[in-house]
Amino acid sequence: MSYIYYSYGNTISSTWRTYLAYVINETPTSFEIEANSFGVELISSTYMLDEGVGATRTFILGSQKFVTEEENEYFLTQDYSPEDLSKYYGGSLKKLTIQKTTSPQNVDVSFALSVRKWRKSKYYKESQSIEMGPLMSSATSTVSVKLTVPALAKPTVMLTALRDDTDESTVSFTATVSSFSGDNISSVKLTIGGTEYDMGSGTIDSSGSLTFNKTITGLSLNKISASLVATGLGGASDSYICNVPAAFHTLDIGNKGKEIAFGQSATTDQSMIPSNGLFSCGMDADFQGSVSFSDVARTSLGLTDTGWVDLTTTKGTWNYCQYRYKNGVVYIRGYATAYAWSGSVGDYIVANETIPSQYRPLVDVDLVVRCGGTRWGQIVISQNGGIYVDRVLNGTASYTSSSWIRFNVSYPI
Numbered sequence: 001m002s003y004i005y006y007s008y009g010n011t012i013s014s015t016w017r018t019y020l021a022y023v024i025n026e027t028p029t030s031f032e033i034e035a036n037s038f039g040v041e042l043i044s045s046t047y048m049l050d051e052g053v054g055a056t057r058t059f060i061l062g063s064q065k066f067v068t069e070e071e072n073e074y075f076l077t078q079d080y081s082p083e084d085l086s087k088y089y090g091g092s093l094k095k096l097t098i099q100k101t102t103s104p105q106n107v108d109v110s111f112a113l114s115v116r117k118w119r120k121s122k123y124y125k126e127s128q129s130i131e132m133g134p135l136m137s138s139a140t141s142t143v144s145v146k147l148t149v150p151a152l153a154k155p156t157v158m159l160t161a162l163r164d165d166t167d168e169s170t171v172s173f174t175a176t177v178s179s180f181s182g183d184n185i186s187s188v189k190l191t192i193g194g195t196e197y198d199m200g201s202g203t204i205d206s207s208g209s210l211t212f213n214k215t216i217t218g219l220s221l222n223k224i225s226a227s228l229v230a231t232g233l234g235g236a237s238d239s240y241i242c243n244v245p246a247a248f249h250t251l252d253i254g255n256k257g258k259e260i261a262f263g264q265s266a267t268t269d270q271s272m273i274p275s276n277g278l279f280s281c282g283m284d285a286d287f288q289g290s291v292s293f294s295d296v297a298r299t300s301l302g303l304t305d306t307g308w309v310d311l312t313t314t315k316g317t318w319n320y321c322q323y324r325y326k327n328g329v330v331y332i333r334g335y336a337t338a339y340a341w342s343g344s345v346g347d348y349i350v351a352n353e354t355i356p357s358q359y360r361p362l363v364d365v366d367l368v369v370r371c372g373g374t375r376w377g378q379i380v381i382s383q384n385g386g387i388y389v390d391r392v393l394n395g396t397a398s399y400t401s402s403s404w405i406r407f408n409v410s411y412p413i
Contacts (some may be wrong), residue, residue, distance in 0.1 A: 004036055009112070009143030015120055016042050016049040018141040019082060020111050028100075028180035029233075031107075031149040035061060035094040038111040038143070039085035048123045050130065054116030057085055060144075062096045062107045085113070100152045102235045110144035152234030155179040155204075159190070159228040159242040168247035170217045175199050175228050178209040183232045188212050191227045192219065204232075221247040221265035246282055303327055311350050311387070315339070316405075321387075323355055330359045331410045332381060340402040341377070341392040352386035360385050361411050372403030379407050 002023045009018035019041050025032040038059065042048055055073040059066045068088050086094060098105060116138050122131040156178045164170035177185055181204055188199040199212040224244035230237045246264040253259070254266030258273050264282030272278075293303065305326040313321050316339035324331045334349075341347055365381040371392055378390040392399045 005145075007143050007145045008041075009141040011043050012049075012118075012139045012141050013120060013136060015044045015047045016040055016141065018111055018113050018143045020109065020143045020145065022109060022145070024147070026150075028153060029182070030097055030099055032095065032097045033061065033107060033109060033147060034096075035059070035086060035109065035111075037082075037084045037086045039083045040113060040141075041082035046122060047120050047133065048130075049118060050121035050133065051119040052113075052115035053118065053135070056112075056114040057088065058110075058112040058114070059086075059089060059093075060108060060110045061094065062098070062109070064093070064096070066093060085111075098149050100149060100234075102151055102233075104151050105149040107147045107149060108144065109147060110142060112140060112142040114138070114140040152232075153180060153183075154234040155183060155185060155230045155232040155237045157188075157228050157230045157237045157240045159226060159240050161224075161226060161242050161244045163244065163247060167217070168221055169219050170215060171219050171224070171244055172213065172215045173199075173226065173242075175212040175214075175230070176209055177204075177212070177230045177232075177237075179204045179232050179234075181206050181208065183234070185210060185230055185232050188228070188230045190214060191229075192216070192224060199228075219244075221267050248282075311354055313349050314351055315347075315349060321350065323359060325359050325413070329410055329412050330361075331408075332387070333408045334387070335404070335406045337404050338402045339389075339405050341389055341398075341400050343398060343400045345390050346388050347390075348386055348388040350387035352382060352384040355381075355385040355387075357385065359413065365409060365411055366390075367407060367409050369405060369407040371399075371405045375399050375403055377405055379405075381409060381411075 002025060004021050004023055007020045011017040018039070020038045021036040023034045023036050025034070040049060052073045053071070055070045057068045066089060096107070098107065117135045118139060119133055120136050121133040124131070158176045160174045162172050164172070173190060175188055175190065177188060179185065183204040185202050185204065187201055190197040190199050197214060197216065199214050202210045204210060223246045226242045226244060228240045228242070248263060249261065249265050250263070252261045252264070252266040254261070255268065255270055255273050259266040259268055259278045259280060261280040262283050264280060266280060268278060268280060306324055308322040308324045311321045311323060316336040319335045319337060321334040322332070339349070361381055361383050364383055367379055369377050369379050371377045375392060375394045377392040380388055380390055382388065392403070392405070
């Protein structure tokens with residue numbers, strides 16, 4: 001069942017306006033617009049559009065424009081039902097079918113009624129009588145809509161892969177391409193490591209999908225990333241990525257004994273093998289005993305401990321102002337026995353660039369801190385490597401006299 005859409009033009013003298021009723025019928029490849037009716041309707045409950053002198057009707061449907069003129073036209077709208085003026089146009093003129101393309105298209109549909117003069121008469125519904133009114137000046141009411149014809153739908157794709165049980169370098173790929181019935185799938189391309197493979201072509205039937213299969217030999221035993229793209233009448237689909245797991249080996253030794261692998265093949269490129277060899281593991285690990293790391297390994301894993309490092313302060317008397325990095329977390333602490341806030345936001349106690357770049361937060365870290373007596377303050381650890389005081393308050397009033405201030409904060413790196 002088709003839905004009728006209504007649009008309305010500008011109102012003339014609080015009495016009448018144009019209207020447009022249209023229906024849209026859409027298929028996967030076409031977009032049909034039919035002007036169901038268009039004409040004039042009354043807005044006033046008292047007055048009516050009785051007569052139009054020099055009436056011009058203009059109907060536009062896409063690139064088609066139709067104009068009709070009447071020197072005198074009577075609009076029988078006193079019963080307050082819309083006056084359908086589409087009767088002056090043949091049915092074929094009121095319908096437009098547009099074939100979809102790979103890009104959206106805009107279509108204008110409009111109806112305009114222009115009169116050099118028009119009579120604003122009064123209608124008495126009870127007696128069904130008309131009191132002829134004065135001729136009004138020229139007027140035009142135009143109703144227009146801009147419709148968008150959507151582009152042809154692109155196909156969607158899915159890809160699965162399975163290694164051969166006896167030769168794991170052989171992989172069977174299955175591609176599923178879905179689209180509207182009748183879509184001409186001109187190509188289905190599988191790409192692995194920069195090499196493109198053609199999986200075929202075909203026309204989508206009423207089932208809405210096609211299946212393509214391809215078996216490729218001599219592929220890597222390591223993890224493989226394969227991408228699939230299909231092209232139909234609407235253009236190329238989005239790329240679908242399928243990751244093929246590495247061939248499974250409980251234990252494998254390769255690269256002339258310089259690589260040992262568990263749960264995967266020892267096929268790392270020889271140029272990537274360190275001088276002391278490579279241990280590769282494709283399995284999850286569950287260690288029941290303790291694990292020890294050398295200093296080099298701890299540094300590589302971010303498990304170092306810098307200890308407390310003093311920061312140079314720019315104002316105040318500080319017992320300490322320090323940072324520490326340990327196991328992926330930065331700790332910053334400070335205690336000033338005497339500090340007087342300047343009264344301005346951004347009163348630096350540690351200059352920018354002081355905290356080493358590798359230990360700075362990604363964004364500013366704000367914290368509320370205790371000060372002497374009942375006072376409190378706000379300190380910011382800047383992403384630029386400095387520390388500043390935003391404010392010191394005594395209750396809600398700014399406090400700029402000397403007092404002690406203490407803070408502790410930590411954040412992950």
